[in-house]
Amino acid sequence: MSSPRRSAVLSGAHFMDGNHAACEGAIAAGANFAAGYPITPSTEIVERFASRAPLVGATFLQMEDELASSIAILGAAWGGAKAFTVTSGPGFSLMMEHIGFAAMTETPCVFVNVQRGGPSTGLPTLPAQADMMQARWGSHGDYEIIALCPNSPQECFNLMIDAFNFSEQYRNPVLLMMDESVGHMTEKVVIPPADQIDIIPRRYTSKAPSEYLPFKPASDDVPEMARVGEGYHFHVTGLTHDEHGYPSMEWQTQEALVGRLVGKIRAHADDLTRTEEKQLEDAEIVLVAYGISSRVALWALQKAREEGLRVGLLRPIVVWPFPEKRIRELAQRVKAFVVVELNYGQMVREVERAAAGRARTILVPHAGGAVHPPESIVKVLREVGS
Amino acid sequence: MSVMVPFNPVEPFLRSERMPHIWCSGCGIGTTVNCFARALAESKLPLDKVAIVSGIGCTGRVAGYLNLDSFHTTHGRAIPFATGLKLANPELTVVVYSGDGDLIAIGGNHFIHAARRNVDIKVICINNFIYGMTGGQVAPTTPVGATATTAPYGCFERPFNLPYLAESSGAVYVARWTAYHVRYIAHSMAEALRKKGFSFIEILAPCPTLYQRRNKLGDGLETMRYYKQHSVIRHGANTRDLNLDFQGEITLGKFVDIERPTLQQTMGQRFRQVLRERYAG
Numbered sequence: 286m287s288s289p290r291r292s293a294v295l296s297g298a299h300f301m302d303g304n305h306a307a308c309e310g311a312i313a314a315g316a317n318f319a320a321g322y323p324i325t326p327s328t329e330i331v332e333r334f335a336s337r338a339p340l341v342g343a344t345f346l347q348m349e350d351e352l353a354s355s356i357a358i359l360g361a362a363w364g365g366a367k368a369f370t371v372t373s374g375p376g377f378s379l380m381m382e383h384i385g386f387a388a389m390t391e392t393p394c395v396f397v398n399v400q401r402g403g404p405s406t407g408l409p410t411l412p413a414q415a416d417m418m419q420a421r422w423g424s425h426g427d428y429e430i431i432a433l434c435p436n437s438p439q440e441c442f443n444l445m446i447d448a449f450n451f452s453e454q455y456r457n458p459v460l461l462m463m464d465e466s467v468g469h470m471t472e473k474v475v476i477p478p479a480d481q482i483d484i485i486p487r488r489y490t491s492k493a494p495s496e497y498l499p500f501k502p503a504s505d506d507v508p509e510m511a512r513v514g515e516g517y518h519f520h521v522t523g524l525t526h527d528e529h530g531y532p533s534m535e536w537q538t539q540e541a542l543v544g545r546l547v548g549k550i551r552a553h554a555d556d557l558t559r560t561e562e563k564q565l566e567d568a569e570i571v572l573v574a575y576g577i578s579s580r581v582a583l584w585a586l587q588k589a590r591e592e593g594l595r596v597g598l599l600r601p602i603v604v605w606p607f608p609e610k611r612i613r614e615l616a617q618r619v620k621a622f623v624v625v626e627l628n629y630g631q632m633v634r635e636v637e638r639a640a641a642g643r644a645r646t647i648l649v650p651h652a653g654g655a656v657h658p659p660e661s662i663v664k665v666l667r668e669v670g671s
Numbered sequence: 672m673s674v675m676v677p678f679n680p681v682e683p684f685l686r687s688e689r690m691p692h693i694w695c696s697g698c699g700i701g702t703t704v705n706c707f708a709r710a711l712a713e714s715k716l717p718l719d720k721v722a723i724v725s726g727i728g729c730t731g732r733v734a735g736y737l738n739l740d741s742f743h744t745t746h747g748r749a750i751p752f753a754t755g756l757k758l759a760n761p762e763l764t765v766v767v768y769s770g771d772g773d774l775i776a777i778g779g780n781h782f783i784h785a786a787r788r789n790v791d792i793k794v795i796c797i798n799n800f801i802y803g804m805t806g807g808q809v810a811p812t813t814p815v816g817a818t819a820t821t822a823p824y825g826c827f828e829r830p831f832n833l834p835y836l837a838e839s840s841g842a843v844y845v846a847r848w849t850a851y852h853v854r855y856i857a858h859s860m861a862e863a864l865r866k867k868g869f870s871f872i873e874i875l876a877p878c879p880t881l882y883q884r885r886n887k888l889g890d891g892l893e894t895m896r897y898y899k900q901h902s903v904i905r906h907g908a909n910t911r912d913l914n915l916d917f918q919g920e921i922t923l924g925k926f927v928d929i930e931r932p933t934l935q936q937t938m939g940q941r942f943r944q945v946l947r948e949r950y951a952g
Contacts, residue, residue: 292951318759320751339942342951344758349784353751356744360724360755363742364763368755386745513740513756514763516719520686520735522743531689532735532743 287486289315291479293341299474303441303467304329306474307397308337310445311369313476315484316395317343318366320357322350322376325409326465327399330371351376355383359392363513363521367449367487369395373465374403377416377423384458385424386523388546391456391500391508393487395448398460399468400576400627402653412465413653414576415628420460421605427543429550431557432460432605434575438472444602450485451557455549456507462604464627466577466656494518500542501528506549554606561600564590568597570669571615571644573636574625575601577656582625585662592663594670604632612639621645621669625662627653645669684708684718686738693732697883697891699850699876700730700797704737706853707768707795710860721764721864724753726773728804729878730797733768747777750785753792761935764793764864771798771812775831779811786840786869791933793863793870796833799878807881814917817886835910837871838927844870845910845927850877851898852923859925868933875921888918 294313301309308330311319319338321331331345338345344366348354351372358368372380377398387394400416402408416423420432431451433444445461452459490497490509499519502508508528511517524532525539550557561579563586565571570589574582579600589596599615601608612622612635621644624633629650637646649665651657685708694700711718718739725734727746734741740763744752749767757765767774774782774796785792801819802808809819812833813826837845844866846859856874863870877883877894888894897918906924913922932940942950 318755320755339946339950339952344938346754346758348751348754349780352748353754353781353784356748357751357755357758359744360742360752360757361759362755364756364759366755366759368759382745383748513722513760514720518719518738518740520741520743522735523745524743 287484288480289313289482289484290341294476294479294482296476296478299476300471301438301474302329302469302471303435303438303463304399304469305333306438306442307445307461307463308333309476310442311395311449312337312341312343313442313482314367314446314449316367316369316449318358318361318368319343319370320346320348320354320361321371322348322354324373324376326401326468327371327373327397329468330397351379355380355396356386358394359383359387359390362392362394365512367393369397371397371399373399373401374407374416375405377419381423384430385426385428387458388424388428388430389523390521392458393452393456394458395445395452396458396460398462400462400464408654410465411654412577412656413627414464414578415631415653417462417604417626417628417631420462427547429457429547430460430605431455431457431550431603432462433602434462434604435467436576436579436600437467438470438474441467442474442476446482450483453485453487454507455553456488456510457550462576464576498528499530500526502545502549506545506552550606555610557603557606558608558611559602560608560611561602563598565597565599565615567595569595569620570597570666571619571622572596572598572625572662573601573622573632574598575604575632578625578627581656581659582662584659585666588659588663589666589670592667594666596666607632607635607639609635609639612636613641616640616643619644621647623647623649623662623665623669625649625657627651627656680712681705681708684711684738686736689736692736694729695880697877697879698729699799699874699891700733702850702853703795703797703856703874703876704733706856707860709857710864713857713861714864716764716864720762721766722756723766723768724749724756725767726769726778728770728773728802730768730770731773747773748781749773750778750781750792750794754785754790757790757792758935767792767794769796770803771796771800772802772810775833776811783836783840786837786842786871788934789841789843789868789931791867791869791935793866794872795860796871796873797876798833798873799876799882801878801882803878803881807885814915816917817882819885830915832910832914833873834913834926838910841869841931842871842927843868843929843931846925847873847875847913847923849875849898849902849921849923851895852902855923868931
């Protein structure tokens, strides 16, 4: 663990929106490179970074499109930078190939998606949570992803730091899956002193070039990186590769590599799981919601409790890997899960899978463009509770 | 009895353990890699500080054979990857080595923008007029009338004139050679390695398996004869006049060699001017 540069961190209490807070989180995490392409409702993050970068020793480049920005950050990461890019729905679609490339080449990096209504151009200025499965499965081939969902500006700041730390620890792309409401919501954000922020540094090798194999994993299945320009003469490719990093078209190499890429995240799913839980002790019905929907669901929970319904809330903060163990445990003793999300049924599939028929799973869908009317959730809770 | 194996001056620059390479006999890519190794030697750059970035395709495999820090990226995106690498690590000499389809079709937008910004990278484009890796499809460089698997009745689209595209987009160094002109290539590459800014070298190279054979142009050697007999060296020629016609005359040379501040220089200048002592760069 180390701490960020004190002069870069705006320690103190602020009144700022989620997008600005996410930018400050990145700077506090030590991000010194960002590339982006303008897209609503995410632009404030790179606008702020463009303004802050020259003051904190970082670089920002507005690229010609999302294809460029999503790989410029990977070039920068291999150049030694901590790098991120920011986008929303249509741009996220364009970035998919490079999320896969980052997973395949084990490049630490962070992608931020401030979700808006879709499909296609959809609702550029309005919220949705309809990219959750794309976050998990959007790039081709088998890989695992880590994704986090903040529900407040404070959490945009906090989770951005966690996103960078996870990306360094597991050498995997990490997604911060915000939504327009959280991005544009202004609240109090407390930025701690720099020496109270824990930063996981890049896992550089101490081996000599002659003893170093670029993709030979350490004990936790994550290989150490070499610094570019230091004589390691390493090779990085999106092709299936062996421990030397050299391409190999053998099925055995594919099995070993993909097995390890998937395994290094799955084996640590418990370490990665993070949830917020409210009033689950006596709950018969568990609301499952994340991001902005969790705040609407909390309102519905309080209303339902006033009516005597035994309702609790489970909020996945790390959404991928999905907290399936926790859902499985709860499914043994609760009557139903009510999933509230701004889409027509995405994470609900994970809840249903983990519940495995032991408890009912009900979706409260919403196509986005607004948040759920709280009453619509309470209505479902009443029906389920009766 | 012992066999004397003469020292190959190119060998230290290659990953010998990865040989044999994937390229067909008569292909021009390997020839240019030989030139590149000689250019590296001539440039006297510390090899640890040279990084090579390729895209996808036959030429995209170059990165994997060079004994440097090397990056085999996604299709069309070698240039923006190289841009990030260079900005994050300015002490590196960053070379992009890829094919015409990769750099100019799928990657064309990045090509013009990197030239416009004058990113300090050296772009080597092996132009064989065709998509080789995927089996001989038409490219934005295929001459009108030449056939390809997806242009079975002949190409009817006007191809790009790459030196003109590079110069008009802002490149500070632009040259074109053929795989026959090995000494010129090596010299040009060495010049580009020393040059600050977006430098571009187009090298015409045979694809005997797919382009020459389909168009009944003979083998690699026959193509070398064509390059030799139909090329004219005109340094400083107007890049507007460098269109390539099917089996027509080829104009070669160094067309552009100018000075212009690089992206990093203009960025630093701007921040120093506006932010003064607040600039942390």
